[in-house]
Amino acid sequence: MKIPAHCLLITFSALTLGFAPPRVVPKVTDVLPAAALQPYGRTLLNKEQLELISSAVHFGFSFEGTECQIFASLPNTQGHNYLQYELDGVYQKRLKVTGNSKEPITITAPGAGKHTVWVYKATEAHTGAIAIQKITGQKVKAMPNSKAPLIEFIGNSITCGAAMDPSEVPCGAGQYHDQHNAYMAYGPRAARALKTNFILSSVSGIGVYRNWNSLSPTMPQVYEKIDFQDKNPQRWNFATYSPKVVSIALGTNDFSNGDGKTARLPFDSASFVGNYVQFVKLVKAKYPKAQIALLSSPMINGKNRTLLQNCLTAVKQKTDASFPTDKPVAVYFFQPMQARGCLGHPNVEDHAIMASELEPFFRKLIQ
Structure with a gap:
């Protein structure tokens, strides 16, 4: 079957103009290891995990974009514990950490740009430690220690x-x-x-x-x-x-x-x-x-x-x-x-x- 010349021209034009689906650029996810955090309060660095021990022990970090992930676990797989956090200087809520959870905690920001997070242990030492493995997100960095009293x-x-x-x-x-x-x-x-x-x-x-x-x-x-x-x-x-x-x-x-x-x-x-x-x-x-x-x-x-x-x-x-x-x-x-x-x-x-x-x-x- 002979294809008309004008059809060949359209087909050629479509190929040359690049109508193929655009290439998806993957987001770059950075990893902040727990050992790089600079906490206030009683902690223990155990096998690259930062164990949060005392009441209100806290650490800060910044990230860019709209979300980041906190990887936390408990020594007691049957138990539960609580974190709580600030986002950009505003208190948000408590976060329940369950011992059998396999998923990280996702913190979502209302818009793009740079954001600051401070995470606190809501419970006391006798409740048990919460282990932080890492923080992931775009350009995630630990907040430095303040010189305030x-x-x-x-x-x-x-x-x-x-x-x-x-x-x-x-x-x-x-x-x-x-x-x-x-x-x-x-x-x-x-x-x-x-x-x-x-x-x-x-x-x-x-x-x-x-x-x-x-x-x-x-x-x-x-x-x-x-x-x-x-x-x-x-x-x-x-x-x-x-x-x-x-x-x-x-x-x-x-x-x-x-x-x-x-x-x-x-x-x-x-x-x-x-x-x-x-x-x-x-x-x-x-x-x-x-x-x-x-x-x-x-x-x-x-x-x-x-x-x-x-x-x-x-x-x-x-x-x-x-x-x-x-x-x-x-x-x-x-x-x-x-x-x-x-x-x-x-x-x-x-x-x-x-x-x-x-x-x-x-x-x-x-x-």
Whole structure:
């Protein structure tokens, strides 16, 4: 069959004009290894994985484009834990990490361009570590350490941000750490308002000379352990950070009536003050140049509130006498509060009130 000349011309023209499908240029994905991250808080680099241990331990990175991926895992394949994050300076939400998940966590930005992400561990050390393997995305880079002053917040469940946020799992449902929100706790809130760095060293239920429902291990016994577990032989390297201020908020559990099951003796002020003074000396040995600040408890009211304030005043006096050339210990007494969170704890709004109270107090200490 003879093909007309004009058809041959059209066919030739189509080929020469390149009507073939355009070539797809693949996106370039960069990899930021966990070892390159520069975190604030207690971590452990284990087989190229960065284990996030303490409450609100956090790291930052930047990327370009509209999304990036965080590769995270748990040592317990049957468990779950939580991260939370900021995108371009705005808090977003909590991210549930499940032990059996094989997929990375994808963070999506509303538009192209360069974006900054800060990721926080929402839960405390005793909940278990979250391991970060890597971050992927376009031009992903670790955020460098800031030169701003650092505040370390030592405390109990209040400092952890425990039992404060029932927005996803109601009070009384799920597991204890399902209501943790370390990012919104009073310490990180106050630090952000002051534009300082922060780390949290806190354990739910812990006290100075006794805990909520046990005699030990107390904070003085676990503070040096990397994960605040008394049976762990691995110790934290205190040379990692040099806080300008160390805030200590302990006493709520020493004063508590316990769980109603374990035998509980009346509060012993001599034991409390003695143990507290020794703990402050331990902290000062780790950070000789740091300003020590003692906080009372917003959950203790009535006669016990007065007793706690008297005990903290005694701790200050004894410490100042032992270290006459150091900066005097600072003390702050919270205003009484009727906590509105789970299990009688402060909730998100209560922590905002506490942070607002503390802001002028800490502002003077970091100058």
